[in-house]
Amino acid sequence: MKRKLARKIKEGAIETTLFLSALSSVFITISIVVVLAYESFGFFKEVSIKEFFTGTQWTPLFANPKFGILPLISGTLLTTSIALIVALPLGLTVTVYLSEYAPHRVREVIKPILELLAAVPTVVYGYFALLFLTPILQKFIPDLSGFNALSPGIIMGIMIIPYVSSVSEDAMKAVPMHIREGSYAMGATKLQTAFKVVIPSAFSGIAAAFIIGISRAIGETMVVAIAAGGMPNLTANPLEPVQTLTAYIVQVSLGDAPHGTVEYKTIFAAGITLFFMTLGFNILGFWLRKRIREVY
Amino acid sequence: MVKELKAEVKKLNFYYGSLHALKEINLPIERRKVTALIGPSGCGKTTFLRCFNRMHDLYPHNRYEGEITLYPDNINIISPEIDPIEIRMQISMVFQKPNPFPKSIYENVAYGLRVRGVSKRAVLDEKVEKSLRGAALWDEVKDRLNHLAFDLSGGQQQRLCIARALATDPRILLFDEPTSALDPTATSKIEELIIQLKDEVTIIIVTHNMQQAARVSDYTAFMYLGEIVEYDKTDRIFTAPSNKLTEEYITGRFG
């Protein structure tokens, strides 16, 4: 009897410990929201929300500071768009090639190498964008400034290919073989089958892949901090230097922004903006991915 | 009446890698008749059927030997020199499980034509209607041609797959156990349809259901362990089989 009780207590204690470990992830999210909200609440006591979201100048470190976040948002969206223009066609082509065309052996070799693209430290990519790609691009585009949105955008685009292609490949693999056979039996080629049947069938999964890619590009920091420059610039011109939300946070963190000052609080205001931008995309992506599993 | 052949299988051997799946098969396929392939599971009937439109070419390590001659132009269907796509454009297939594409009803039927590069709306409209009528589905779907094919019932989906196969005017229509995933009502509709269709197209059907073979086919081949044991007119096979194995299978003693 006593042994049974002891065993029950032990099992219960273990289950509780494991449960608390799982629950800790929820506390991480809550802490993120609380910390960001608390520090930016202090910020919004000094700067109106209206100025923050409609002002077109971001100069918090100047003597006469202006707190309009739009230049940072536009910088973020510009580099993200360039990354997507690269990653969308490349990622989709690579996925179709690997999942429908490549022989098994080729796929087994190429996939792990491609995944290494996601393993390279982003600071190395930043180095590469600034000191290798930008000088090369300048030979073709003389107007390109030393810091610009184009070069880090392109590098980020290639960098997110593994994220995009692994999720969309899962989605394409989930399309049952008998649907493909239906198409081949009509005399369709691999290309026709892939683009007319497999991709439409896997659409929500592929969309999820790109949304995850967008969220990655928005949150990417070092490549843009190194190669895009440090100038908040409300522009859509990829040849000019820009600053993203993330690069701004890095810039302030590197300098001396004493705890409690407005400068210190601005990075949390930028951080909460960033957090909600990516949160929206993450939730959309999660929902779309869940839908793939329900179709078949 | 002179018998007219649509195709003839001569000394066909088929290998999955080193597995010898079909052995020395000889079989005539009569024009505008229904030929049924029956036999216990694993006897190679589906493997045999998939030779007719070269579906095996989709996977590596598969090998054909022998000949399947298509008349009247005397093409050898399984010759490596002939492009499988050319064969599949002329010999359509209906699968075990309905496999409509995630597209509208209209686009499902038009798919084969689009693959061939037909894009004139008038031609497509006409063909889609004709094929859907041919598959006895037109009246049920004519008001919702742009609905998704998944909205249809299982039996309707299978008739849609038949319409899809008919749209390209195939020379032979292959059925691979087309009713195994359907309920009895839907099954009898498909069976009626097959009987109607043979006025226009040559049909080969694989079935595990002997009553179905007896109901729809004109000729029946009984297969066992990758070989054709017996081939004859369907009523002969079911009333007076000459081979003992066939008789045992038909009377339900094995299989």
Add this chain to the structure above:
Amino acid sequence: MQKSKSELQTEIKKRIAVIKFWDRVFLIIGLLSTLVGLVLLFTLMADLFVNGFPRLSYKFLSSFPSRFPEEAGILSAWAGSFLVLLVTALASIPLGIAAGIYLEEYARKNWLTDIIEINIANLAGVPSIVYGLLALGLFVYFFKFGESILTGGLALALLILPMVIMATREAIRAIPNSIREASYALGATKWQTVQSHIIPYSTGGILTGVIIGLSRAIGETAPIITVGALTFIAFLPTSPFSSEFPFISFKWLFDPFTVMPIQMFNWVSRPQQEFQLNAAAAGIVLMIMTLLMNGLAIYIRYRFRRKIKW
């Protein structure tokens, strides 16, 4: 007018030539697109190597940073990276594995489990710099750990926690149910089953995920910058071992630090070309660390896959 059979045949043949042409064109495009990534990876490594290799030496590995590029080294950076990674591993591995085991083996299907699952998926997508802000607000100022190795390590631990949890779950999910039933049928309790079957059989998969997570942590720069790691450190953290009782010291946890990627970032941002060569050399060391860890992960995955076949 009906077309004759032979006319139809030639028409079909022409059409097939067209569609097969495009099929082949796509094959080439697909191959080239795949090569873009591989070429980038190769060029990047070649570029680092060409620029950085001449700077690599024992002296480079064993010197502190300096105002003079040719005297500067990465001693404090790699020591910092090592210690930070130690904290990250110690914090994230037990927590992540425990959470993964709970979700796969214990969790009942209810709203709380759903919330935890959605939450983990979302955490995996939170930008790394946001973890840095969290650590800044929580560990640096709220818990008063300061801008220390402990703070940096914990920030990275939170960052890779979702990866460890997901790797654990995937590894556990690969174990067939018959194994669990066999264990229960012998009268084992849930924990006994987990301890003697689930954990040992999923070790390979978990280890692979953990190593990939740690390799990501070693290359992370942004959150470490945010928590205030210094870019110029000319001393080592307190040694964890001392000659006096109690021989082990934890003072290093609260020391200021720098890490490899920050050192590299610092050199990249300088205008002088000599420092950029140092950056390339640091980049080589960083890439070697990352590639070794990834290679190890691939090797473990391969070995365990061969050893256990369900």
